[in-house]
């Protein structure tokens with residue numbers, strides 16, 4: 177479904193991604209882990225064509241999206257839904273307008289039908305009766321849910337999550353994880369979740385990839401990653417800053 | 425010194441090229457009727473209302489000071505009744521469009537850069553793109569068209585208020601004969617003068633919208649980036665307005681002389 181080949185990307189003199197290779201099958205749920213600033217968001221944005229690689233390519237269902245123009249990409253992007261790190265809700269609009277945005281210029285859908293789909297999407301993320309609120313009136317966890325509703329309302333095939341649980345308390349984080357699993361199972365979507373929350377990674381992923389030093393450093397099932405003898409992986413999984421303390 | 429000047433000029437040229445590309449993209453979007461009408465309406469309202477007071481005050485006081493100063497000079501050669509003609513011509517072809525554009529650049533151009541810049545740094549522009557909406561169609565086109573529509577109207581207001589206020593100064597404060605004053609104004613202020621002003625205002629509207637949008641959409645990270653984008657939008661738009669005004673005058677003069 178998604179193939180990334182020899183992807184390279186730098187900003188100025190800094191190389192962020194250096195030959196990243198992986199592929200994601202249809203229906204799979206992949207978690208990409210890595211330290212803050214290692215380029216996870218940059219990688220995720222390449223999958224949907226928000227950033228263009230310096231070298232290498234990204235293929236979605238056989239189409240090379242990394243050589244498309246912005247207008248061609250718009251069509252491909254309707255397959256995708258994306259939840260942004262900061263939710264990225266349109267702050268000049270109400271919640272309902274945010275969620276229904278994708279239907280804005282889709283003809284053949286009556287306003288009442290749009291309203292019904294919006295309410296349905298909001299119910300899916302356990303939010304009711306906040307249609308007329310503004311994003312500035314919502315808490316962080318609610319914003320993430322509205323962001324998720326906005327991403328799933330047009331039933332995309334692939335969902336990209338950029339740190340869905342970062343900055344939320346453990347209980348809200350857990351509910352977001354449950355939502356990701358629910359959306360994955362009900363809508364049968366392919367999910368790519370970027371996170372550095374190991375608890376969340378273990379729960380939502382069929383497969384975990386670790387980004388380190390600009391490339392995919394390790395990959396495997398959650399069990400394999402959590403049992404990995406590799407010091408870099410172990411350090412990250414255990415969440416310690418000093419490698420020597422990992423074993424004790 | 426020479427180095428900074430050279431980088432400044434090359435930056436300016438590069439920016440101008442990018443703005444021209446943005447303009448082409450927006451123009452194509454308009455041609456393919458991808459205009460979001462609701463946003464356009466809102467933007468016209470926003471531009472019109474937000475700039476009303478500054479434009480009126482600027483127009484009035486410019487017309488007044490211009491008339492007074494012209495009178496002080498003309499009075500020496502006994503040409504008192506020609507005073508308002510000077511005000512009329514300068515307001516129509518130069519001061520009306522330029523000062524309106526500079527005021528609108530400060531209000532609307534800055535607001536556009538700040539709004540789009542904030543949208544960019546909070547990833548709202550990326551969100552727009554993931555929702556299969558081209559930022560040029562949704563953000564640039566309505567703002568560009570709104571300024572193209574609102575600028576001539578605002579300029580006409582400034583010209584009208586300027587001439588009116590100048591007339592009052594001449595008649596009430598300077599005791600010039602109203603009949604001759606008005607007749608001379610009409611005689612020397614021609615259609616080409618007014619047309620020059622209106623064409624300029626449309627061009628300046630495009631300059632303000634495109635530079636504001638470009639600075640906003642290419643804004644740097646964080647609050648600092650938005651601040652810089654806003655300042656730069658106003659500065660670059662103002663400079664571009666003043667420079668292009670000279671060339672427009674030189675080009676439109678002979679072009680419209682035949683009318």
Ligand SMILES: Nc1ncnc2c1ncn2[C@@H]1O[C@H](COP(=O)(O)OP(=O)(O)O)[C@@H](O)[C@H]1O
Pocket residue numbers: 187192210211212213214215216217218219
């Ligand atoms: N638009 C950009 N311009 C310049 N540098 C960027 C840009 N986006 C990301 N970076 C840099 O790329 C690196 C990786 O960023 P990011 O992918 O956001 O990290 P994370 O893994 O925490 O999501 C960071 O060092 C950041 O400074």
Ligand SMILES: [Mg+2]
Pocket residue numbers: 216217218261338339
């Ligand atoms: Mg990130």
